[in-house]
Amino acid sequence: MACLKPILFALLLTLSGTLQAAETPQAKYPDYPSETPAKFVPSTAGFDYVKRDVMIPMRDGVKLHTVILVPKGASHAGILLTRTPYDANALTTHSMSGHLGPMLQGYDNATDIIVEDGYIRVVQDIRGKYGSEGDYVMNRPLHGPLNPTPVDDATDTYDTIDWLVKNIPESNGKVGTLGISYDGFEPLMALFNPHPALKVSVPMNPMVDGWMGDDWFHHGAFRQQNLSYIYEQVASRDNSIKWWTSYHDEYDLFMHYGSAGALADAYGMRQLGFWNKLLAHPAYDSFWSEQAVDKLLAKEPLKVPVMLVHSLWDQEDIYGALAVYRAIKPKDSSGNMVRLVMGPWHHGQEIDEGSSLGAIRFGSDTAKYFREKILRPYLAQYLKDGAPKADLAPVTAYQTGSNQWQRLPRWPLACENGCAAKSRPLYLQADHKLGFDAPAGGDAYDEYVSDPAHPVPFRARPIQPIGYGDGQTWSQWLVDDQREASGRTDVLSYVSEPLTAPVTISGAPEVNLVAATSGTDSDWVVKLIDVYPDQVAEQPEMGGYQLAVAMDIFRGRYREGFTEARPIAANQPLAYRFALPAANHVFLPGHRIMVQVQSSWFPLYDRNPQTFVPNIFLAKPADYIKATQRVYHTPAQASFIALPVVGG
Template sequence: MKKYSFRILLAVSCFLVAHFSLIAQDNVLEELEEIAIIDQKIMMPMRDGIRLATDIYRPKTDKKVPIIFSRTPYNFNSWGDGEQRTRTASRALAAVKRGYAYVVQNERGRYFSEGEWDILGVPLTDGYDAFTWMKDQAWSNGKIGTLGCSSTAEWQMAVAALDHPSHAAMVPQGFGAGVGRVGDINEQGNWYRGGAEQMLFISWLYGVEHDKFKPRIPEGATQEDLIRISRFYDLAPENPPVDMAEALNHLPIQDILKNINGKHEIFDKMVRRKPNDEDWFKGGLYHDNMEIGVPSFWFASWYDVSITPNISLFNHVRNNAKDKEIRDNQYLVIAPTLHCAYTRATENTIVGERSVGDARLNYDEQIYGWFDMWLKGEENGFKEKTPRVQYYTMGSNEWQASETWPPEDAKPTTYYLNSDGNANSSYGDGVLSTRKAGSDNPDGFTYDPMVPVPSYGGNVCCTGNAVKGGAYDQQQMETRNDILVYTSDVLDEGVEISGFIESTLYVSSDAKDTDFTIKLIDVYPDGRAYNLDETIQRVRYREGYDKEVFMEKGNVYKVDLTPMSTSNYFKKGHRIRIEVSSSNFPRFGRNLNTGGNNYDEKVGVVAHNKVHHSKEYPSQITLPIVVK
């Protein structure tokens, strides 16, 4: 009897939640209809005749208004139920209340938009043509600002490089998958890190890519037709649920989507591209040879998948834009959250399982202050009252401000790896010290790609149930013998580390190729060990991504890993730790150690890897310690 009562109570509760959610959605739409002119399913023409489905919400006024433009591969059909419907209406309502038109558009080939889809909504001319169409509307004041997070942000940078005169300002958030190459960082839109595959795109494409045999709207469908049928047909595929933790284990990598009956046309072509393939430079990615001429308010997160390239892009534009006014109008916010989770910060923000305190910020106020300045021409004091860089320091749990990144008072301090040759696991003798080691007592471990080190927490996105994002206690992980652990002495006073973390390892192996990973850890007095950031380097790319140089047994090689980034206060009594291994799976694809393509291989080779540390081989990590 009690079992049935519980089921009835659960069913009633679910009904009530759904019911009141629908009421909230309807209230938002009703309020929007009162103050806005709503024009949906406008088919905006591109230069090649393809039409893109567009919804416009604009104030009921005779005055010309500026535009906030959101271009996305995701569904924004306002007639369906659920979160997306409310999100679009809420964003439109917020913009219209502030005197803006809100325009949302699907990339070509997505939902009601015509054409064939590719990642980042190429061709780039679609973005340019959309700007031209919008600025020519009778109700437009000719000023357009772009806004969005993740895939709704990542297209913005390359299109900004086209320098449309109406693109007056942009607010890219969680934008790393739009960054191809910035300086020495060659992630190619998060496809790689240090030349190793990032597995997130496999999971993301399974949930996002539409089948080439999908239903299509007949050519020439009128706006009236599209509005009518959009009430009945969402065109959103409903993919069968997949245990992505299991799916990503499949080998070879190139067959993972095929193995789960996923759509794999885009994946098939991208998985074969090496980090410096010329095709990366033909799509929608931004590369550092492209000139951004748009004032930009960037938003990034410490536990996002691409924090280092995100900040590096801000620095690149800030330091290298040809126009001094553009250099002077770059601003950055770094929050202590997961991917695109800025507004989810609370009085007690939990990221993974670590509390980072009250991480709230007045995001909307700042974003609209930015747009008011650039799209309306308001003299609102934004630049006087907004720091150049706003960053959250975990540990001390506070927002801080700086004119630069890293902060000007961050001093690079080098710590060296030391041991007597047994740094394996947290039970070993690995030490992190400002003193160089003397004679070489290398730490060796066995890396078996069939039994990789599992990803636990981290700076991730979009991997389904395969990886938990955020900070998690690594103590249990650190009992593995294939993880080398190097820990500082107990800190006599607190230390703030804010900036880029550079690391160099001197390594050897009996395999032709392998990977090396590093993880930065904050160790609490009770032993809890929370991860801050992580990186990886495929050794074949140690001399650059334009060539592959394999290892020979018995030789020692210098490997510079791609930088990590964080802002964390290590309190008195804490310790600083790094972990070194050769896998972090499925965060990164495991190297099968053969020297082959990796993506098309099933059978791996066990590698016996060593990390050397001595005066001759000073394996090290450089920490930006803030001196106040």
């Protein structure tokens, strides 16, 4: 019996295995295969384009994910390249379709021009984002003191173009690059040591100088609502780590945490390299000035035709395009290399519908006009074989107020060759009046109390987060009715008499503010506003509307220079001078002109403690104090806006 035990045990094991095998679907139904193939190959025979998904090698071996869309039957076609941190797949697959148009419908695609003119569309994930290899650095600086590596966005663009013209047989070897915002920064980087096949560059609303007036700061005041963008953009390669909030109103969110630094700490943002750079560089030191694209391009030869596209109400990057124009236009000896377009748009609206912005109506689709009458012939000139030269003015600018396009010889219409425009002071006067006559008497100043515990909202509450989804109005805030602010006791409003003749301005209004604070630091927000008549027959809801034409913020600690923060002498009238964003506007007869002055713009910008601290990001609750603010308007201490007035 003992010798039978091993045999019985082996038999039991065999039977057990057989039973288990019989219980599995594969064993029970051995001839019932999976209905899903190991690899499915879609049929695209009916598509009007061919899609190629490739990894393009850079000079350091890193490969960048690139989507190439070639119209069926294309031959000798120009290439339009966009490099993006926002997912090349998403930007080229807005709608699954056999037609190219729906695939490209959306952000950063001038779809009508791309499709109708038969361009080869190329969209590439920049280094370190989405499908591309390598390390991500926000607006990666050029190789040099801020970037010790041998690669940057300029070299990556060069290497990409080199590969494209050698590997797309349907092309004519001509490449243009275009994009908006961050994607608009990339066409500017392509201008450094450009590839010979790069024939044209179209930066639209580009990020240029993040400290001086684009995404991160304005004149030293931090744009803290962009914390969510930094968080999502840097925390993961594919932006899968999302910003979260427990508040419906962003005003409450930022007030709860106090300072931008405290909020960032609560969200774990010290793990993010770019945020740590912001913490370490609150002033305009070499970290900022040595990567400012306008300053860098000013030192470069101009080899590629450039069309800079600027939005007059750009709520994100209102500084960059015009800064680059000022930097490179002097190099345009022929007068044909640099073009400027200025439209009545929000950030990126030039590729969307452009007949209105918020409550403001223009009477026609201004964005469609730009794409069809300006962008289309301009791209064709450089990218299509045998295309005629585009009939474009050096500057094409939309004049708001009169609602018409203008062909201009230059920007701004400064005092050159006949003085088309001249600076004309618009004075703050006693009794909250505003006019072109210098102040003659009355009270020396007006005052208000600025309380960090109750900062002035930058728009009506509840304040939405930054975003472009359904129901979100972030893109419209620069044209919000300013009556919300003018009714507050901590906002000073100065208003003119109704105009009897039009006042036309063309350029950047210059703030000359004489003011005092009881604190040792202060912010100054100044707004130039067009006040509509109380009744507007053609659009009744615009009665009394206060439309901001130009407005911005200045952080007082930089009154003596942007490179170093210094405390303000308390209770002493001091001069603050800074430029507002450019305007091309007509104040019509019957309208009035208003100037508003306040000391917070929350939560778009972080609160100034009004006590000088070395780094406002690290301010403590006890640092935030009330301050009495005085704005002077005497003959000896006049506050005024220098308006770039045309024709009078």
